[in-house]
Amino acid sequence: MVKATAAVVAANAEAITAVFYPNMFAAHPELLRVFNKGNQASGEQSQALAASVVAFAVSLIDPDAPSFDHVKTRIAYKHVSLGITPEQYLIVGKFLIGAVAEVLGDAVTPEIAAAWTEVYWLFAVILIAEEAKLYQQAGVDPTRPLRPYRIARRIEETQDVVSLVLEPADGGPLPTMQPGQYVSVFVDLPDGSRQPRQYTVSSTAFGTRLQITVSRVKGVDGAPDGQVSAYLNDQAKVGDVLDISAPAGDFVIGDEDSPLLLASAGAGITTVLPIVEHLARTQPERQVIIAHADRTAGDHALRETVLHVARHIDNFSAYTWYEQVDPDDTGAQVGYMDLSTLDLPADLQVFTCGPLPFMRHVRSTLLARGVAPENIRYEVFGPDLWGPTLERAAG
Ligand SMILES: Cc1cc2nc3c(=O)[nH]c(=O)nc-3n(C[C@H](O)[C@H](O)[C@H](O)COP(=O)(O)OP(=O)(O)OC[C@H]3O[C@@H](n4cnc5c(N)ncnc54)[C@H](O)[C@@H]3O)c2cc1C
Ligand code: HEM
Known part of the structure; x- marks a missing residue:
């Protein structure tokens, strides 16, 4: 039937x-x-x-x-x-x-x-x-899935990106989490409505606080600006309390030795920092390549932080693409990310996060270069419209 x-x-x-x-x-x-x-x-x-x-x-x-x-x-x-x-x-x-x-x-x-x-x-x-x-x-009771967290610090990363450093307001320890996971953040908006959004835990700092990094979503073609990202960028202040879920998500790396390529664009950088932090702490000998694309250097959040942490990784390389490059910026290439000529080690595991067209491009380039489809993992910063059709389309 x-x-x-x-x-x-x-x-x-x-x-x-x-x-x-x-x-x-x-x-x-x-x-x-x-x-x-x-x-x-x-x-x-x-x-x-x-x-x-x-x-x-x-x-x-x-x-x-x-x-x-x-x-x-x-x-x-x-x-x-x-x-x-x-x-x-x-x-x-x-x-x-x-x-x-x-x-x-x-x-x-x-x-x-x-x-x-x-x-x-x-x-x-x-x-x-x-x-x-x-x-x-x-260890979560489904009837009480949220905990209160106090905003301990705001870090203005770029003009349109803020990191919020959060500490549990109930005095309890941080939950266990894996690098790459996200939390749902519930925000009481000025119009009286309450809305959840997901944000990747961009850093666990020193184990007592967690950080989220929120990129402002601008409305295009007459659509309104993103509500929660604007609120968190413009109005959330130190001392405010937000209700936050336990960490969730399966965009997480394993502890095998295979080399890693982290390919991100725009806000997708928030998944790169916690993975690099984790590797620096637990597997500094593992080969890591990061590739990031953004509009300009001024939009590229967490760039210095990632590079700073990555100094503790023995075999690390970084590639950057901007749509517009400042002539003094010798570390970046102009245009969209192009992985077609990058040296790729054998048995590469890929983690990619960014807008869907970007991730499609990354995936198809890497498949063409012989990377196995099951070695390419992705995270969509919205409802996943890709997953249910992906294998079919690729097959
Ligand atoms: C697993 C996961 C992890 C994520 N991690 C991060 C992260 O680390 N950092 C980060 O910055 N973001 C992250 N996101 C995205 C984040 O959850 C939000 O989607 C993002 O902040 C936008 O929320 P918003 O409330 O600002 O926008 P919304 O108000 O939800 O708007 C979203 C879009 O819908 C459009 N829209 C809204 N209303 C209308 C309307 N009436 N008509 C037409 N169009 C409309 C808006 O113009 C905008 O383009 C993640 C998402 C997921 C699912
Ligand atoms: C068989 C039943 C269900 C199916 C197949 C289903 C399917 C889905 C899917 C595909 C998503 C998007 C996931 C993603 O890619 O991010 C989703 C999200 C969601 N679901 Fe369900 N769901 C079911 C039941 C429920 C129930 C019972 C509730 C409770 C009211 C619920 C509430 C939600 C909410 C609130 C979201 C997030 C929406 C958003 O972020 O826009 N779902 N569900």
């Missing part, structure tokens, strides 16, 4: 999610404080939800479907950072299945409805189980 109707559901996915979210928020306005308003406005969250359900359905009906593990882990970590509970799956299920019936109308026979209800709950139980495991591993 799912096989026969998957194409129709996929073709109507956008219409279905366009009905689903407003109906759910009308009945449960409290969820507006958990869902990201920007991702609702851009439609990215709807697309990510639809793409994941379709990818899951395909994985059920196609024995050769690519592994679903990465998509599952990504969603589960995001949910856990937002404190999603099993009970809420009843709400989402009711409104999602209701939206399928509303959009497809009479085409949805009772058998079709039953088949897609089954798909939803098969997916839901997988996620609920994964999330229960992640809550337990992090």
